[in-house]
Amino acid sequence: MANWSDPRASAVPRTAGAAAAARDAGLRSYMLSVYNYMASGVLLSGIVALGFSMSPWAVPVLTSPLRWVFALAPLGFVFALSFGVQKMQTSTVRALYWAFTVAMGLSMSSIFLVYTGPSIATTFFATAAAFVSLSLWGYTTKKDLSGFGTFLIMGVVGLLVAMLLNLFFQSPAMAFAISAIGVLLFAGLTAYDTQKIKSMYFHVAGTDFAGKSVVMSALTLYLDFVNMFTFLLSFLGDRR
Template sequence: MQNQFDPRSTTNSSGGVNTATVGVPRAARDAGLRSYMLSVYNYMASGVLLTGIVALLFAPYAQGVLLNQAGTGMSPLGWLITLSPLGFILAMNFGLHRMQTRTLQMLFWAFAAVMGLSMSTIFIAYTGTSIAQTFFAVAAGFAGLSLYGYTTKRDLSGMGTFLIMGVVGLLVAMLINLFLQSAAMMMAISAIGVLLFAGLTAYDTQKIKSMYAYVAGSDMMGKVVIMGALNLYLDFVNMFMFLLQFMGNRR
C-alpha cells in the first residue's frame, strides 16, 4: 500500500510558499524544519512500535481468530481485520482537509493497532529470529534511505512517479498470483517490492521535507506531520513484509 498526499493546493490563496516563512532567518527555518521532521519520525516510529506490540500480544490468538478452522485461509473476521487498514488510509486521505488534527491522530493510532492485528500471523508463519533479523535489516536500510532523501539535492519527483506506477503493477501481479500460487512469482514480487519501497522511502522523505515551506505556521502543519508519518510507516512496513517473504525462515 502506498499513501499519497499533497496539501500544497490549499495552504494559501496564491498556491505559493506559505508567507509565514518569508523573512524568517535561515537558522530559525532550519530549526523549524528539524523540529517538523523529528515530529514526523517520532509519529512513524511510535506507530511501528505500537504495531509490533499489538502483533506480538495478539499472536497467540491469531490462528484461532484470523484463520479458518482448517488453517488454510482467512476467516471472515480475518478478512475484515486484514482489509480494515485500507479503510483507515482512505478515511485519512479523503478527510484530511475536513478533520481536526486530533481526529487524524486518533485514526493514525487506530490504524497502527489494526495493522498489528493483521500482521500477527507472521509469528505463526516465520521464526522469531528471522523476524527480528529482517526488522533490524529494514530499520538500518530505512534510516540510510531516508537520510539520503533528506540530504540529496537531486529532485526525486520523476523517480517517484515511476515507483508509484511500479507499486500499482506490483499489486496487479499479487492479485494474479493469488490464483496462480506460483512460488517463483512470489519470490520475484517480494524482491521487486523491497526495491520499490526502498526507493519510495527516499522519495517520500524528500517530499515530506519539501512540504515544510508550504505548511510552516499554518493549521495544516500538524496534519501534514501525521500524513507524512503514515507515508513513511507504509514504506517501512511494506519493505519489511516483502523482505520477510523473500528471506524469512518459515516454521
C-alpha cells in the first residue's frame, strides 16, 4: 500500500505540479504580452491611417510617386527586424516594431479614401472575430499544425506572384480569386503561427531573447491580421 502519510511519497508529484503550474502561468503571461503588442500595434496603425486620411496632405501624397515610399517602407522594417533581431537590443526591436506600425498606418491610409467608413468598420470587426477564433483554436488544438507550414508559405509566395502578374493583366476574375485565396491562406497562417508561437515559448523562456521573441511574435500575428483584413475588405468593402 502507498504510504499517504509519508511526505516523501508526495514530494515528486507536488514538485512536478508546481513546475507545471509555473510553466502554464509563464506561457499565459508570454501569450498575453504577444497579444497586447499585436493589438496595440493594430490600434496605432488604425489611428495613424484614419488621421492621415483626414489630413489635407493625404490625396496629394497618395496620388504622387511618394505612395510607393509609403507602400514599401513597412517592408523595409520587416526585413530589418527579421534579419537583424539577433544583433539588436530588445529596446531597439520594440522601437522598430512601433515605427513599423506607424509606417503601416500611413501605407493603409488610402483605404479610407477608397472604401466607405461603415464597410471598413464591418470588415475590421469581422476580421477581428475570425482572428480571435482561429488564434484560439491554434492555441488550444492538440493537432500538430507544423505540417501545414510549408504549404501555407508556398501559397503566400504564389499569391504574391499572382498579385504582381495581375498588375499587368488587371483581371477582375483574377483579383477576386487572389482575394479569396488570400483570406484562406492568412486564416490558416493565424492558427499555424499561434501554435508555433506557443511552442516557441518553451525554447526562449528564461533567456535574453524572450523579450525580442514577444515582439517578433506580435509582428507575425499583426501581419496575419492585417493581410486577412485587407483581402476580406475587397469582398465586404463598399467603394466610395
